[in-house]
Amino acid sequence: MANTHSIDTHPIHLGLGATAVPQPAFTGAMAWYQAYGERYAADGVEGRLVTRHRFTQDWDMWEMHPAGSEVVLCLDGTMTLHQEHIDGAMGSVTIGPGDYAINPPGTWHTADIDGAATAVFITAGEGTQHRPR
Numbered sequence: 727m728a729n730t731h732s733i734d735t736h737p738i739h740l741g742l743g744a745t746a747v748p749q750p751a752f753t754g755a756m757a758w759y760q761a762y763g764e765r766y767a768a769d770g771v772e773g774r775l776v777t778r779h780r781f782t783q784d785w786d787m788w789e790m791h792p793a794g795s796e797v798v799l800c801l802d803g804t805m806t807l808h809q810e811h812i813d814g815a816m817g818s819v820t821i822g823p824g825d826y827a828i829n830p831p832g833t834w835h836t837a838d839i840d841g842a843a844t845a846v847f848i849t850a851g852e853g854t855q856h857r858p859r
Contacts, residue, residue: 729748731748734778735751736749737777739765739774740775740776740848741769741774759851762851770852775847780842780844782839785839787836787859788856788859789834789835789836789854790854791832791850792853795829797826797846798827798829798845798847799845800822800823801823801846803822803839804821805838805840809835810835
């Protein structure tokens, strides 16, 4: 019998051997991400974290995932992703319900939110870095 979980409170780890593992209650704190990284360090760059977030304001930081691509799937609202690519090129893409964008490995990215938006993120999180916006 399958157990059910809310993606809002229990993100999913997609790991080696095609596994899908519900995670402990999500706090959003850096300590939660650190513990997640420690739990799945053996999966290396192949592990993926699946989360859903709702935003009501622009992001206040940039982030970058060096180990792999990140998929951003907009479920509702509108968000504009700003990307700074490895070669220094800048770009922006606006996504709405059902649209997705991909942040390539090593691409710094941030987002502006038009009112409110919800998105699912499929992230290669190993080595993720942040910097102020």
